[in-house]
Amino acid sequence: xxxxxxxxxxxxxxxxxxxxxxxxxxxxxxxxxxxxxxxxxxxxxxxxxxxxxxxxxxxxxxxxxxxxxxxxxxxxxxxxxxxxxxxxxxxxxxxxxxxxxxxxxxxxxxxxxxxxxxxxxxxxxxxxxxxxxxxxxxxxxxxxxxxxxxxxxxxxxxxxxxxxxxxxxxxxxxxxxxxxxxxxxxxxxxxxxxxxxxxxxxxxxxxxxxxxxxxxxxxxxxxxxxxxxxxxxxxxxxxxxxxxxxxxxxxxxxxxxxxxxxxxxxxxxxxxxxxxxxxxxxxxxxxxxxxxxxxxxxxxxxxxxxxxxxxxxxxxxxxxxxxxxxxxxxxxxxxxxxxxxxxxxxxxxxxxxxxxxxxxxxxxxxxxxxxxxxxxxxxxxxxxxxxxxxxx
Numbered sequence: 012x013x014x015x016x017x018x019x020x021x022x023x024x025x026x027x028x029x030x031x032x033x034x035x036x037x038x039x040x041x042x043x044x045x046x047x048x049x050x051x052x053x054x055x056x057x058x059x060x061x062x063x064x065x066x067x068x069x070x071x072x073x074x075x076x077x078x079x080x081x082x083x084x085x086x087x088x089x090x091x092x093x094x095x096x097x098x099x100x101x102x103x104x105x106x107x108x109x110x111x112x113x114x115x116x117x118x119x120x121x122x123x124x125x126x127x128x129x130x131x132x133x134x135x136x137x138x139x140x141x142x143x144x145x146x147x148x149x150x151x152x153x154x155x156x157x158x159x160x161x162x163x164x165x166x167x168x169x170x171x172x173x174x175x176x177x178x179x180x181x182x183x184x185x186x187x188x189x190x191x192x193x194x195x196x197x198x199x200x201x202x203x204x205x206x207x208x209x210x211x212x213x214x215x216x217x218x219x220x221x222x223x224x225x226x227x228x229x230x231x232x233x234x235x236x237x238x239x240x241x242x243x244x245x246x247x248x249x250x251x252x253x254x255x256x257x258x259x260x261x262x263x264x265x266x267x268x269x270x271x272x273x274x275x276x277x278x279x280x281x282x283x284x285x286x287x288x289x290x291x292x293x294x295x296x297x298x299x300x301x302x303x304x305x306x307x308x309x310x311x312x313x314x315x316x317x318x319x320x321x322x323x324x325x326x327x328x329x330x331x332x333x334x335x336x337x338x339x340x341x342x343x344x345x346x347x348x349x350x351x352x353x354x355x356x357x358x359x360x361x362x363x364x365x366x367x368x369x370x371x372x373x374x375x376x377x378x379x380x381x382x383x384x385x386x387x388x389x390x391x392x393x394x395x396x397x398x399x400x401x402x403x
Contacts (some may be wrong), residue, residue, distance in 0.1 A: 034120040036399065040070035040107070040131025042328050046310065047126040047149060050206035054393035060401055066114055068107050068131040069094035079309040084207065100130060100161055107134035115142050120146055122400065125169065126203070128162040128349075133169050140172040145403065149203065149214075149396065151176035151345070152183030155349040159251075164330070166349070175403065177396060179332075180352040180385055188195040195228035200395045201387030204332050208314065209390035215314040222305040225279065226296045231303055233315060237274050243371075244316045245324035248280035252326050252344060256290045258364075263287070263295050265367050269324070270302035272375060276316060278308045322374045323385065324367065331359045335387055340379030342370050359381040 033081070035055075039048045048065070053061040067077070093110035095103055107130060115123070115138060123139040124147040125132040127163035132148070139146045155163050170176065170187065176197045177296050178184050184197050221232045231237065245266070253259050269275050279287075284304070287293060308316070314333070317323060317392060322340040323330060331350050334341035335357025343361050353359035360380050362370050373379060389397070 014327060022073070033060060033122065033400070033403075034118060035122045035124060036062050036109075036114070036120045036129055037063055037065050038068065038123065038125045038135045038248060039065065039277045040068040041127075041129045042077070044126050044129065044131070045077070045080040045084060045086065046329070047203040049086050050203050050210065050393035051124075051396060052086055053210075054156050054397045058397065058401075059389045061397070062115045064090045064120070066090065066111065066135075068111070068135070069096060070103060070107065070129060070131050072187060083310045096396040104130045104134045107131055108138050111135045111138045112142075115139060120144055122403065124149065124400075125173075126150060128153070128165045128169070130161075130165060133165040136169045136173055145175065146173040147175040147177060147400070148173040149177040150179055150183075152178045152185075152187040152197070153349040154183075154186045154349045157347050163349070175399070177399070179388075180350075182351055182355075191395040198395075198399050199387065200334055200399070201389060201392035202336075202385070203396075204329055204389045205336050205394050206390050206392050207310075208333055209313060209323060211314065212318070218311045218315050218320060220308075220315055222276075222303070222308075224303055224305060225284065226293060226302070226304040231276075231305075233319070235343075237276070239319045240321045242274040242276055242320060243269065243322050244320040245275060245277050246280070246327045246330060247277075247325070247344070248283050249326040249345065252279075252364075253283045253286050256286075259283075259286055259290060260295075261364060263292050267295070267299035267302055267366065268368055269371050270299045272371065273321060274301040274303065275324075276305065278306065278316070280307065295310050304326060321347065321403065322371070322379060324371075325357055331357070332388075335359055335382055338381055338384075340374050340381070342367065342374075352385050353382075356385050 037048055039045055055061055069092050091114055095106040122145045123135060125135050125150045136146050151170050153166060157163055176187055176192060178199045179202045184199055187197055221230050223230050223234055247253055266275060318337060323334050324342045326344045329340055331353040335353040338358050341359040343359055346366055348361060354361060358380050
């Protein structure tokens, strides 16, 4: 829940804002948001016409991990943290809306900028739209066309009521135009995730990370237990893959078979690991000595793993973009993706569960998919966004 002192916190923030400057609230709620907000906060530092305020809704499932991302990405402490915590989609969305309405009433911002497709994105856009505050959505227009995904509902709701649409690729522009959005409101700006990647790429590579295993009583370290292009990384958290016992049991066997060919490192999502435990699958995991389950990682440790991996196996969203920029084969175990540019132009490939082992063999034979870097994925997206806001 939001802190009881939120209005006094808002008043302190309000007092430091010049009335001559445009007041911009940036919203971050969950792990994927932090990598997108970071370059914007850096680009806005010292801006003479825009006064940014960072609101953290506290949607992220792990507070300590949230703080680690802020530290590693050098994001200033949030002006306000609503601390809504985990809950059902409806309860969490309601808590965010209640807290964010108080923020907007106190601050009276000129603009609210939301990123991505988490509950915070839709909730804060609804509040701002009803208060007649100009809303800006970064990652507008992305569509999986799969309404069983909560993120797709958030995308559709947000884009139905936002005012300014910042897109990462041409297909997103096309989706918005088909939905009736005025072309003058759409701006293809590029990819903030790549801004963050380029800003921290070398620092991540230099990190001396040691990983404590969750499924074994030992630790592993890059450069000792695994080396460049001699291991793979995976991430899995989609309900269709990990919430059903039979589906997850099948995946455990597939992961094990892959690990017999190449070490496989899994920074495991808490819900996925909880399901593995509740379904009694830990004993199966322990049969495979090169199947390494580690805790969720901070940005630098995770990007060290990804940059040096032979390939990535995933059902996540953002990692499809990072692997495409790095030209690392990415196998996405989903029937669809809201980021088709990573398939059309990048190194990403959509596959079914049954095809995983065959595709892994193709990569290990040196024939993995490669691609090109999409337009404007150049590390300058934040600069382009700031120029747009200055002209609003």
